[in-house]
Structures are given as structure tokens and as C-alpha cells.
Amino acid sequence: MNIDPPLALLAEITHRCPMRCLYCSNPVNLEPASRELDTATWLRVLDEAADLGVYQVHFSGGEPTARKDLGELVQHAAELDLYTNLITSGVLLESEDLFRLADAGLEHVQLSFQDTDAAGGDRIGGLKDAHRRKLEVAGWVVDAGMAFTVNAVIHRHNAGRVGEMIELAVELGAGRLEVASVQYYGWGLKNRAYLMPTEQQLDAVTEIVEAARDRLAGVLTIDYVIPDYYARRPKACMGGWGRRFVNIDPSGRVLPCHAATTIPGLTFDTVQDHALEHIWQHSDAFNRFRGTEWMPEPCASCDFREVDWGGCRCQAMALTGDAAQTDPVCSLSPLHESVRALAEREAGAGTETAVYRGAKKESVLRDLS
Amino acid sequence: MNTQAMHGEGIKPRFAPHVRFKFDRRRGQWVVLAPERLLLPDENSVEILQRCTGDATLADIIDQLSAEFDAPRGEIAGDVRAMVQDLADKGILSL
Ligand code: SF4
Ligand code: SF4
Numbered sequence: 001m002n003i004d005p006p007l008a009l010l011a012e013i014t015h016r017c018p019m020r021c022l023y024c025s026n027p028v029n030l031e032p033a034s035r036e037l038d039t040a041t042w043l044r045v046l047d048e049a050a051d052l053g054v055y056q057v058h059f060s061g062g063e064p065t066a067r068k069d070l071g072e073l074v075q076h077a078a079e080l081d082l083y084t085n086l087i088t089s090g091v092l093l094e095s096e097d098l099f100r101l102a103d104a105g106l107e108h109v110q111l112s113f114q115d116t117d118a119a120g121g122d123r124i125g126g127l128k129d130a131h132r133r134k135l136e137v138a139g140w141v142v143d144a145g146m147a148f149t150v151n152a153v154i155h156r157h158n159a160g161r162v163g164e165m166i167e168l169a170v171e172l173g174a175g176r177l178e179v180a181s182v183q184y185y186g187w188g189l190k191n192r193a194y195l196m197p198t199e200q201q202l203d204a205v206t207e208i209v210e211a212a213r214d215r216l217a218g219v220l221t222i223d224y225v226i227p228d229y230y231a232r233r234p235k236a237c238m239g240g241w242g243r244r245f246v247n248i249d250p251s252g253r254v255l256p257c258h259a260a261t262t263i264p265g266l267t268f269d270t271v272q273d274h275a276l277e278h279i280w281q282h283s284d285a286f287n288r289f290r291g292t293e294w295m296p297e298p299c300a301s302c303d304f305r306e307v308d309w310g311g312c313r314c315q316a317m318a319l320t321g322d323a324a325q326t327d328p329v330c331s332l333s334p335l336h337e338s339v340r341a342l343a344e345r346e347a348g349a350g351t352e353t354a355v356y357r358g359a360k361k362e363s364v365l366r367d368l369s
Numbered sequence: 370m371n372t373q374a375m376h377g378e379g380i381k382p383r384f385a386p387h388v389r390f391k392f393d394r395r396r397g398q399w400v401v402l403a404p405e406r407l408l409l410p411d412e413n414s415v416e417i418l419q420r421c422t423g424d425a426t427l428a429d430i431i432d433q434l435s436a437e438f439d440a441p442r443g444e445i446a447g448d449v450r451a452m453v454q455d456l457a458d459k460g461i462l463s464l
Contacts, residue, residue, distance in 0.1 A: 005395075007407055008407075053393075053395050053396065055393075055400060055402055055407060056402065056407065081391075083389060083402040085404065085405070107387045107389075107404070108387060108404040108405075110404075110405075145386070146387065147386065147387035147403075147404045149404055149405065175385075175404070175460050176404055176405065176460065178405075217458040218457055218458045218460070221459055221460050223405065
């Protein structure tokens, strides 16, 4: 098989994060700081990624700015002519950090906002004063002259404020806004019942986003990730397994997507053991679900098999217990109706209970929305 | 908003800040890199994009292309305008 090189590297340089977002899609068991790759290894990995043909590097985490060598890594990537992007919660950043990162060659910053309402945002993010700090950071990103995206994750408790979120993004000077429905992986899966929006909420969100897109063409680009529990077709997760993205976790494991470690029985190679190119071509984890040969029915004979690539393997795992099944959010999956019913049931029950990372027991959260 | 649609051929399209247009030797193709965007322009688009330097006006670009490809100006103008407008709406080009 002739395997095209990946287009982008997701460099999850640390799992450490001062926030405790209820929807965090990072694994339940995080890699500790002691297992993180050192600077020299990341520099080598960036060289290998550029050689392999990667165009873009996304520095993410965890909170990537928790690593002191971020500037060095950004600079190296920029010197390799890679397009650099930082995905951050912003809460650890000071004004001078942003100017330093811009000098190092950082092109683009994606700053997450949990809500437009400070109390709501801080509750979802599990960190006091986070919202106010993010507003400040946004100003510094713009002052430092980098491209700026606001990332907003939408769920039952903030769906009603998506219009305000769009206004906020414009006000803050963002050129781009990502409106993404929660994807239920890792920690977020535990809080699915707390986060799940109703279908009516989502229809309203879609309507507002579509109207704003027309109105704001040329001012704000809005990317909208549809909530797939209510969809008829699954997302083309990662643009297809092992086709476009390569993800490296803090300990150096090379993953087809950042939730892939939830799939039992996959073997992951590490950057300590092999060169990235070798892993991309030969790793069991990449080849297991690459292309269409692994597909069961109804995917195997479906016209969409090279459009959505059978959906998301991690979602199939989470919802059916078997990663090699058709993503059950697909209307052609025999499990589709039960997934939809689950979403409706959870959204309708309106639980007020959620659990933060590190908390001993579930907390009762007062809903302000 | 399409405010740009009101502009005439005097505008000078250029790449927006933080958008890079480069030739990828390894794959032998041109690419446009922008925040969370990666475009692989076809040959015709490359001809247009290579002229979006901020120096040439839309009129210059259309004139050059219609001379080079020996094609009616009106036809070329339509294609160039449509593409430039679309990329401006997406924040790839500044006008
Ligand atoms: S989702 Fe929230 S808690 Fe998880 S890594 Fe991102 S900022 Fe941290
Ligand atoms: S059956 Fe498989 S390939 Fe067809 S639309 Fe559903 S998930 Fe996609």
C-alpha cells in the first residue's frame, strides 16, 4: 500500500493542566510529568515530522504552556518551515510570553473559552478566575500580532449563549471561531449526561451559526463541529484513520488520534524506539483501521466509505465495546436508534451532577443557564 | 457581508497575515497554509495566487492572465473575481 505522508502533527507535549474541564477529552489516566519527553527528543521529532512531509504542527496538551521549553520547540518548528499553532487555555500566560512566542515564529493561537458567562465558564473549567484571565490573554494575542482563533465547546449549559460567543469572538478581534460540540471521549465521557444538549438546543445553535457565517463573511470564519450523537452520518474522524494526522502523546507514544489509547489491543510505537516515518508506515495501530479493508458491513459496501471512513473508531469503542464496528452514530448502523435514544434520555433527564478530575466524589453543580 | 464585491478592479489582493503560499518540493505541489486550513490549489488557481502580491491590481491580474492564456478577458475576469472573493471571505486573501 502506498501511504501518503501526514499533513499535520498534533504534539501533545504535556498532560499537565491547571484547568479541570468537565468535557476534557484527554484520557482518564494522564501521563505524569516524569514521563514526558525531554526537549532534545521533541526537537528531533520535529525534524522527523518535517522530513516526513508534515505542514503544520499543533502544540497542545494538556496545557502546552506548562512546559518551559515551548518557545524553543516553536522556534525550531518555525525554522523547519512548519506552520505553528498553539492550542491553549491561556490561564498560565503572561503578556510577555505571547510576544516571545510571536518572536519565536508562532503563527496562530487557539484560545479556549468555556462560556461567555464568567461563572458558567469557571464552573465548567473547574478553575476560579479563568474566564477573566482568558479575556486578558485574548488582547495580548492580538497585540502580539498572531492569527487568533476562539475555541468554544458547546454543551447543554452554554448552548443558549452561542450567539454571545460569536459576538465575543468578533469583539476580541479573532479571525476565526471554532464552535465545537462536546466530543465524548476520555474524561468527558464520564460527564456525558451532564453535558449532553437537547436536539432543540442544537438546532438553535446550527441556525445561529449559519446566519452568523453569512453575516460575518470576510470578518470571522466560523468552523462548526456538528454534534454527532444527533447526526445521521458520522464525522470523518481525523480525516480518516492514519491518513492526515499523526498525534504524539506526552510520553512519546505515536497515535492515530488522541483518544486511540482507549482502544484495547492496539500496539503503539514510541518516538524513542522508531523514526516517525517508520511508525507512520508500519505501526500496527496506524494500519489496523487505515483505508477500507478493515470495515464491517454496512460500511464495507457503502458509497460513503471513503468520505467518512466509517466514522470514529474511539466512538465505536465507547458505544459498542468494539472499535471495529461502524460508528453507531451512523443512521445505517443497527445501533443508531439506541444511541440517539441515549442522547435524548440523558439530555432530557437534566442531571445536575458532574465530576471533576481529581475530585473524590461527584459534585452537584448549580445550573445558571 | 461581501463588502468587497463592491470594489472595482483597482483592488490589490494579497495574502492575509499568517497565510503562507509555498511550493512543496516533496509532493511537487503548491500549498496554502492558514490557521487550521490547508488548501491545495489547482494549476489555474496557482496562476492567480502567484499574482496576489499586493502590488498588482485585479485589473492587472486579469489582463496578464487573459494575455498569457489567450482567453477572452470577460471569462477570465469572472473566474478571477469569484476566486478572489471566495478566498477573501475565508480570510485567506486581504483586499
Ligand atoms: S480540556 Fe480543559 S482540562 Fe482538558 S486539557 Fe484542555 S484546558 Fe485542560
Ligand atoms: S455505513 Fe459506514 S461508511 Fe456508510 S455512512 Fe455509515 S459509517 Fe459511513
